[in-house]
Amino acid sequence: MVNREVSGAHYGLRDWLAQRVTAVVMVIYSVLFVVMLLGLPQFDYASWKTMWAAPWMRYASLLFFLSLFVHAWVGMRNIFMDYIKSTGLRLTLYALVILALLAYGAWAVQILWGR
């Protein structure tokens, strides 16, 4: 194969934007979480459980985790792009990270809605 210099893959903007948007979501959730925690009547298991009983808290947390995973995907890909020079290995690592993050997503749902 001829070793051409190729350029302009026509993507990257969406990932960059997604990383910024998800960062904002995570900041808002982090503040909310601390406020909720400080608002607990008592620091015991019962009030902790009441806090998580509200559906909106679960959905907010799910949104946080999904944002975290999207953010982590872009960040991990950036690290691989910088340091992993072999295309095959890089592609393998991309796939592993995506699969792991999908599994974490399912796991988060299980934790939030499980009993």
Next chain:
Amino acid sequence: MRFQIYRYNPDVDAKPHMQFYDVPMEPTDRMLLDALVRIKIEDDTFSFRRSCREGVCGSDAMNINGKNGLACITKLADLQEPVMIRPLPGLPVIRDLIVDMSQFFKQYHSIKPYVVNDTPPPETERLQSPEDREELNGLYECILCACCSTSCPSFWWNPDKFVGPAGLLQAYRFIADTRDQATNERLDNLEDPYRLFRCHSIMNCVDVCPKNLNPTKAIGKIKDLLVKRTV
């Protein structure tokens, strides 16, 4: 004054080494370049590039006490001894402080650093309004000394794929030029996870630029334009 200078001659040396020099200074010696010229008089095997000796040509960019800069406009009085002089980081060393800038210029050429305009040229110049011309300030002054790109970790890891701060500043200089008609093609060429989005705004480029330019800001404006045409 005491200096510790990176020496490497690939024809003779197996590997690079640091060499100490004690140089008596004259009161007229103001800038680091004056000292380097004195060292060169004593030891003519020592090699470095310099030309205009007043911060315009960009030849004598080097790593001075850990920070990239131009020797000719770096005041000796501001330097801590021993002054550590190394070549620009991340580029192949040809000899001593002389580095191979091919990769740097290749990235520069990849952004088409010239006005693209296919309309028939007018009788006189293509004119700009003073407001449009204003946008080029802080962009056109770049002297391509490579201080910024060689201080950028993203450029160290991917010099073949990431355009680098100098190239991106120049890219925006032509995107911002109202006489240029190739804005979309330029943005297409840059919309790439490597070429543009290796920049994570750590601003090493802004920190070292001897002309006080702001590549990070220019890169931000390119990203803004990409967002504007997509969202």
